[in-house]
Amino acid sequence: MDEHHRRNQIFSIIAVACLFLFLLSMHLYADDYQIRILNNIALFIILAVSYNLINGVTGQFSLEPNAFVAIGAYTSALLTLTPAEKQMAFIIEPIIWPLSVIHVPFFLSLIAAGVVTAFFGFLMGFPVFRVRGDYLAIVTLGFGEVVRVVANNTQTITNGPLGxxxxxxxxxxxxxxxxxxxxxxxxxxxVRSSYGMAMKAVKYDEAAAESIGINAFKHKMLAFTTSAFFEGIGGGLLAHLITTISPTLFTFFLTFNLLIMIVAGGLGSITGSVIAAVVITWGGEALRVVEEPIRLGFIEIPGIPGMRMVLFSLILVLVMIFARQGLMGTREFTWNGLFRKIRAWTHRTAKES
Amino acid sequence: MEFFTVRNLTMKFGGLVAVNDFDITLKKGEIVGLIGPNGAGKTTVFNMIAGYYAPTSGTIHFQGKLLNGKKANEITRSGVARTFQNIRLFTELTVVENVMIAYHCRLRSTFLGAALRLPLYRREEKQMYEGAMEFLREVELEDLSREQAGSLPYGMQRRLEIARALATGPQLLLLDEPAAGMNPNETQDLLQLILRLREKYRLTVFLIEHDMKFVMQLCERIQVLDYGTTIASGTPEEIQQNERVIEAYLGEG
Structure with a gap:
């Protein structure tokens, strides 16, 4: 079907190698702050791309990623802490058995985080996909809050508000x-496989999808559970990046950030989610300057905390006005597309000269 | 065993009886028409057969199996495909993708196998593509396979919707006003297409249509609905002579 398959494969390998070299040089020469930002970017790529699967690709507008990230973070953290550390940390009430004795390597704890979160996503899917549209958003938003409140109150499992x-x-x-x-x-x-196409079919027209034998509920569940799996792993990474977790970390604000990313990137576009995750995470840091005091020669403007958020909101409003479909719409980056663009561009410049 | 039987099918929306005691039996290979004035309940009958509405009472049997209570996707997979009165394509996908998706319900690859592109999935994807192109050739759209479905003119969208329904591998095809909005030439082509498809895929066709010339030419039997009730059924000639049908369409003289 694609005559450029080989060429594209080679370019993909080169791109991955470039990314590797970039990371290696950062690993060797960058300072802690820069590395922290790079880790954050990767984390938000994971979260945004997997959130986009259910919201963008399958078109089920839901607001639960903070719940999934929380479940993943707690699962992973409870598994990597040693029994002695856990005994020390749980000062109000001791941690329940078997959590008190289990201790696994980091990688296994991430897998466990993914599996446990996917399982919760699976259970949650049955009630939430009985409704659609705005109702789905509200129900999933509620689940996000429930998880946070449960984390706050199950002292013997999560150590409650102490974290x-x-x-x-x-x-x-x-x-x-x-x-x-x-x-x-x-x-x-x-997304490129026929399961992905079926998910898109459910987004575009659920009745038509059913008419060609696609079980809409099943495909929503597949997307939701897969999304939960990766959000859970992301949660595990997050826990071991900031090294301290507590229920206040997993408020709706986290979901909101991810929502900005997938909407700004273009609902349904993986490329868009990745670009938006990079730009917004990096931009959030770069924009810190606007919160510092500014000296304009004769007057001095004091730093206003939260100014970044105002700017972000402005950017989002502008995106909504000038690019309703987000940065990428539902388009994706492909090598073929890139080469078509380059050819068209060289063609044009050759004509002009 | 009867091929397809509907008995005492009734649909009430609150106090409104949309369809009342609807009966029909289809033999394998027949082309049967369902006609009636606007609001007679024709599409409601289709929606009940295809699993979009749960009938208030009555039974639908297809090849000995009871269809009521099943979900729309299950009914499609058991061999009953439909098209819609207001065309419902996936307008943002390409023409060939619209047909390929219809194969998805018969895919044997698992969720993981498809995402990881295991050999079985690659083979199946190739079959999906080739099968879809085959159906596109059938409805003369193969040259437009890479176009966005929503960009096609109306008549072609109708044909694409038929190709998509066929790709689910049905034995009974429900067509809801297939000729609506077509000019006389397109209508004639559609008529030939339906006859050809029936032969080739051994289909049974049950269709709703307002274009009387089309219905009378194409259908072997016709059933007439008015206010949810069957007022006549028979061959096209019998229907044309029927007093009650003329009355329903033209009013009392």
Whole structure:
């Protein structure tokens, strides 16, 4: 079907190699702050791309990623803490058995985080997909709050409001970017497969999808559970990046950030989600300057905390006015598309000269 | 065993009886028409057969199996495909993708196998593509396979919707006003197409249509609905002579 298959494969390998070299140089020469930002970017790529699968590709507008990230973060954290550390941390009430004795390597804890979160997503899917549209958004928003409140109150499992502290800082560039690359690769392939097409069919017209034998509920569940799996792994990475987790970390604000990313990137476009995750995470840091005091020669403007958020809101409003479909719409980056663009561009400049 | 039987099918929306005691039996290979004035309940009958509405009472049997209570996607997979009165294509996907999706319900690859492109999935994807192109050739749209479905003119969209329904592998095809909005030439082509498809895929066709010339030429039997009730059924000649049918369409003289 595609005559450029070989060429594209080679370019993909080169692109991955470039990313690797970039990370290696950052690993060797960048300071802690820059590495922290790079880790954040990878983390938000994972979260945004997997959130986009259910919201953008399958078109089921839901607001639960904070719940999934929380479940993943707690699962992973409880598994990597040693029994002695857990005994120390749970000062109000002791942690329940078997959590008190289990201790697994980081990688296994991430897999467990994914599986446990996917399982919760699966259970949650049965009630929430009885409704559609705005109702789905509200129900899933409620679930997000429920998880946070439960985390706050199950003292013997999550250590309640005290949270879990002193997690090992396992999440480095290789873990975060390795998993980000895998997430993008897997979800892109999924979307291109016939399961992905069926998910899109459910988004465009559920009745028509059913008329050609597509079980809409099943495909929503597949998208939701897959999304939960990756959000859970992202949660595990997050826990071992910031090394301290507590229920206040997983408020709706997290979901809101991800929502901005997938909408600005273009609902349904993986490329868009990736670009938006990079730009918004990096931009959020770069924009810190607007919160610092500014000296304009004769007057001095004091720093206004929260100014970044005002700017972000403005940018979002502008996106909504001038690019309703987001940055990419539902288009994706492809090598063929890129080469077509380059050819068209060289053609044009050759004509002009 | 009867091929397709509907008995005492009734649909009430609150106090309104949309369809009342509807009966029909289709033999394999027949082309049967369902006609009646606007609001007679024709599309409601289709929606009940295809699993979009749960009938208030009555039974639908297809090849000995009871269809009521099944979901729309299950009914399609058991061999009953439909098209819609207001065309419902996936307008943002390409023409060939619209037909390929219809194969998805018969895919044997698992969710993981498809995403990881295991050999079985690659083979199946090739079959999907080739099969879809085959159906596009059938409805003369193969040259437009890469176009966006929504960009096609109306008549072609109708044909594409038929190709998509066929790709689910049906034995009974429900067509809801297939000739609506077509000019006389297109209508004639459609008539030939339906006859050809019936032969080739051994289909049974049950259709709703307002174009009387089309219905009378194409259908072997016709059933007439008015206010949810069957007022006549028979061959096209019998229907044309029927007093009650003329009355329903033209009013009392």
């Amino acid at each position: 879990l502290k002193g997690l090992a800082n396992y999440t480095n560039l290789w873990w975060s970017w390795g998993i980000a690359a895998f997430t993008v690769f897997y979800i892109a392939r999924l």
